[in-house]
Amino acid sequence: MDTGALLLSVELATLTTLLLVGLGLPLAWWLANTRWKGRFLVEAVVALPLVLPPTVLGFYLLVGLGPRSPAGRAFEAVVGHPFPFSFAGLLLASVLYSAPFAVQPFVGALAGVDRRLLEASHALGVSRLGTFFRVALPLAWPGVLAGTVLAFAHTLGEFGVVLMVGGNIPGRTRTLSVAIFDHVEALEYAAAHRTAALLLGVSFVVLALVHALRRGSLPAWNGR
Amino acid sequence: MDTGALLLSVELATLTTLLLVGLGLPLAWWLANTRWKGRFLVEAVVALPLVLPPTVLGFYLLVGLGPRSPAGRAFEAVVGHPFPFSFAGLLLASVLYSAPFAVQPFVGALAGVDRRLLEASHALGVSRLGTFFRVALPLAWPGVLAGTVLAFAHTLGEFGVVLMVGGNIPGRTRTLSVAIFDHVEALEYAAAHRTAALLLGVSFVVLALVHALRRGSLPAWNGR
Amino acid sequence: GGGTSLTVAAAASLKPAVEEWRRDFEAAHPRVSVSVVFGASGTFFAQIQAGAPFDLFLSADREYPDRIVAAGLGAAADEKVFAIGRLVVWTPSGSPLDIGRDGLASVAGPGVRRIAIANPAVAPFGRAAEGALRSAGILDAVRERLVLGTSVGQAAQFATTGAADVAFLPWSLALEKELAGGRVFVLPENAHPRIELAGVVLSAAREAPLARAFLAHAAGPGGRAALTGHGFGLP
């Protein structure tokens, strides 16, 4: 079976999700709080990658970050190898493409946190960062979880960008979704069914666990 | 230019989004409120289509709803024509595939609405439905908007499912994203750039408008 | 409007030739409009099984049409090989590689980091490319450097963006404007497994006679001229 591909998929999805949580939460926090007039532009730009077909986005990433572009040369200088066909490149592309799935629900959830509670935290001497982690994040939890789940699941299933940027190299950039796609295209339906069932099974367990977890952590005031 | 494809894309994305809002909001409302133990299973199932690569999902839809399957015959009996390669089929597939992008943020946002306000509304004699529209929805607005934007943008950009289920038939199932994909595949880069620019431009305007709209409707208690 | 329409599903690599056939065919049949859907043969196969409204399927190899026939979705009599695929090695301008001078084995040289081919599992030209590398005795040496496009189009995109240093492409594609800056080395027909492009009229076709006519046109003199003009061999 495609255990290598499965592992790669899970690794890519996990890292992408971690990066998106790490970068997306601060961005979302800023978007939810800023009074800057231009924030809607930023929100629109974050959502924009979505409207391009994934392979096309991948194509533009290859153009923009390929070895012929200045950005691509910078990438190579920093990371040590060229952008295309590398795991790091794949990760970058996945992060870009899945960003809206994480950031939009984050903003929605964080914007819903009662400001008075943040003020109460500040008045109690807790820094903005501490307040974010101790008050905003726990209260925005359902929405943050929604964004995280979307980002993870979407990265698992994504194959357009991955195919384009990753080059479908077995063991390195061939994820499970690409493998299933290949099976279907090659008319190897039995193998496709097996792999899809594996992916669905694993994902179902992960998703069910995540959602079951959330049930327990609903704030009590919502249970009264 | 691909105005036919653009119109088709916009039509598909709009209808998909409307359907998702219409069906997803009640589902999300139920998920956010039910005390049923098994709700996490439902949430997992809603998110599941995401983890399959779109073309593979499309493939399974073709298999499951094709003219040889009972479900497919039922579809044909109801809609009047077979599921595959029709706009109605495309719509169904898009709704299924984009469902998690709408439903997850909806649930996150609706779960964050203070229960006491719903109780206050019930005590004032307003039905559950009225309460949903007059209290829950306005208060969950940022998250609901996030889900709607995601569903719309994602349907615009989607091409895997569309290609598989729709069959890329000009004027009927060839959306703009498929058209761009075709241009790139055929190395017609100039045409691809033009079409992508058109799609990005239109989407940017739509997204910016939507986000600008939201700014105005933030509840006042969040502005104190 | 008012006339009949013929829907053809064609492998993406056939695009330039098919577009020419369409023009000629429409000119010869004024009341007929031909709409062509380009895509991957594997996708078409799945769609045809699901009842896709295609009249004619032009594949990039023989295998898929054979399967169509085997599955009873087309008659054996309606299947026809109309072209032979020609594989080329494409290098961008400024590349130090000169395959004409140094032979195919030079692809395994140290200056080549990435070699783009179509995925052999799904694309006939990918299988041919793999075969060519194998007969040159360098497949194992370069396996680590292969990047697989889902289609020949994607392999070409890898090349045009500079992501790959060498690409194995159908000759037809290498003639495209976007690849014009590079150097094309056409491999001899015997350097790789033979690629037979076949078409089949589908039994579900609504316009079966027209589809047969179109396939006949493709295999006929006018069609053959277009094929050779766009880098295909003839059966």
Next chain:
Amino acid sequence: MERTLNFDLVRRFPRGPVVSARGAWPLDGERVTVLFGPSGSGKTTVLRALAGLDRPDEGRIVFEGETWFDAGRGIHVPPQRRHVGLLFQDYALFPHLSVRANVGYGLHSVPKAERDGRIDELAGRFGIADLLGRKPGELSGGQRQRVALARAIAPGPRLLLLDEPLSALDGPTRESLRGELRELLVRTGVPAVVVTHDRLEALALGDRMAVLVGGSIRQVGPVPQVFTNPVDAEVARAVGTENVLPAKVTRSEMGLLVLEAGGAEILAVDPGSAGDEVYACIRAEDVVLESLERHGSSARNRLEGTVVSRQEEGALVRVRVACGPTLVVLVTRESADRMGLAPGLRVVAVVKAPGVRVVAR
């Protein structure tokens, strides 16, 4: 029609106490019931159950012959169909709606002109006419409370449930609203249950008072009577009886009980069947202080003692006198000044026998 509110309910909080309250209140003459009780005694829980927002674990609620809740028969009329007006203790105003929309929220089926008229009338009454265009986030605490009150009253409910309706208001506003509220309750004739912690409010608003202690209703009766005649020591404390002294019955004399409390002897009216170990409940206002010189002797219910502390309370002065037990006494400022009350001064505390309420321990 039978105008009564009958309820008998048990609510068990998984991580909290059990509230089990019962009442059978006629609503014809005595329309306004004041619910009085210490913090956490279950007042809000009872109101929520009456409103239908909370489903008790056991019991029944019957209002004017309609069964609103019956655990045994599985009946639970939803809040929408009970037509009660509930003022939430924490207001629960809709943050996204203007004050006008908040007040008019329950009037959805009323034509706009009539709705606006009703809103404007209530807004005038409750002093929020200038605020109708604002959102709740732009109001002060007391303003929010008044909006919540108007919102609860606007739809003309069949039963008003007011959870501390005036607690956030300053004295003058509170007094004027108390008047408005009383007037409104009388005029509309709508029965009401009003939670308050304020004796004046209970006296001013209530026809009947129910005292909740530790989750159950301990006493129901006319308001002044409950204040003066609590049935047990806990109710006595709950209604603010300043002196609740553990005492022993030493003997009975001419229909009066002779108690011994902290070394002093106190005469009290015999309530019958209180046992030997009792509490003597004495309101601070029922104790009179006299100067030592005036009467040298220490006769009955005349307890000699020393002033321990003196605390100004506006019109009154709160004095603690150590005279065996330590008694809290309220005297007017005038008499306190006249007597020169100050810590250390020797005085006589006179306790009138009818002012001593004896309850079982």
Next chain:
Amino acid sequence: MERTLNFDLVRRFPRGPVVSARGAWPLDGERVTVLFGPSGSGKTTVLRALAGLDRPDEGRIVFEGETWFDAGRGIHVPPQRRHVGLLFQDYALFPHLSVRANVGYGLHSVPKAERDGRIDELAGRFGIADLLGRKPGELSGGQRQRVALARAIAPGPRLLLLDEPLSALDGPTRESLRGELRELLVRTGVPAVVVTHDRLEALALGDRMAVLVGGSIRQVGPVPQVFTNPVDAEVARAVGTENVLPAKVTRSEMGLLVLEAGGAEILAVDPGSAGDEVYACIRAEDVVLESLERHGSSARNRLEGTVVSRQEEGALVRVRVACGPTLVVLVTRESADRMGLAPGLRVVAVVKAPGVRVVAR
């Protein structure tokens, strides 16, 4: 070190009024300032500005020599670095945290053992020890208020800002917490600004009282003095002066002013420079009622009239007497009963000249 709180701030609400308050309060002897004022007068606004949660549009705040805010110089010390303890009027408890975690929230840098000790001590003091494991949603209103109070005090702030700290509590709990709070304020020596609507609370807790009316501080002084000597009619009403009578100065006699109010003549101490049109402010408790028989004549400040209404207020009875102006009078229940006060009875209202406070109209 200069222990003072100086502020002078203007806050303009876009869709509301302007609050412009100033104060310069030494914090050494008189540590506890009570902020008193009608609903909507700006009390919360001032506290929020002091806490740093709200940025005034103009002005300065200087606490113990530290500039916390200066609009001119663009200084705004964030709330985190002011170390104030703010009790929010609506509590703002963290719904996702247990009571223990709420109270300990500001003690993040304190070692766990010490933190738990501090929490347990405060919980004991405020009667919430049994609730430490619950979430705020599982508490009653009064319990929430006590948790919020403990949370504000726990970190040992440099300045306490308490917005109606005891408003949701029943009488006995309130009284005991008042004692705890006073004791705590005295022991820790931390200065405090306490908003209250309750005269007893102001008297019990405050060293100094500031009265806010219509967005500005009108009077500052020792608590009893502000209650008895308001500087203007609005302050008089705000502090609950029952009788604020428009009057005319008719003449001056031996250092006393002779006023004419509603047809009656009232003698008052001359405050100097009040003009001719004035208000006579008389607290209901400063009026004494006498029976008509005792003194037939109607001498000065002895206004004969008719009882209009009688309202029980616990230890006291509130009587309205129409005697030219209609006077509100508070008498003890005892004397009311002795005199048989009831509507229609003719009585004499005696107003002592020092009890009449004359302020400009």
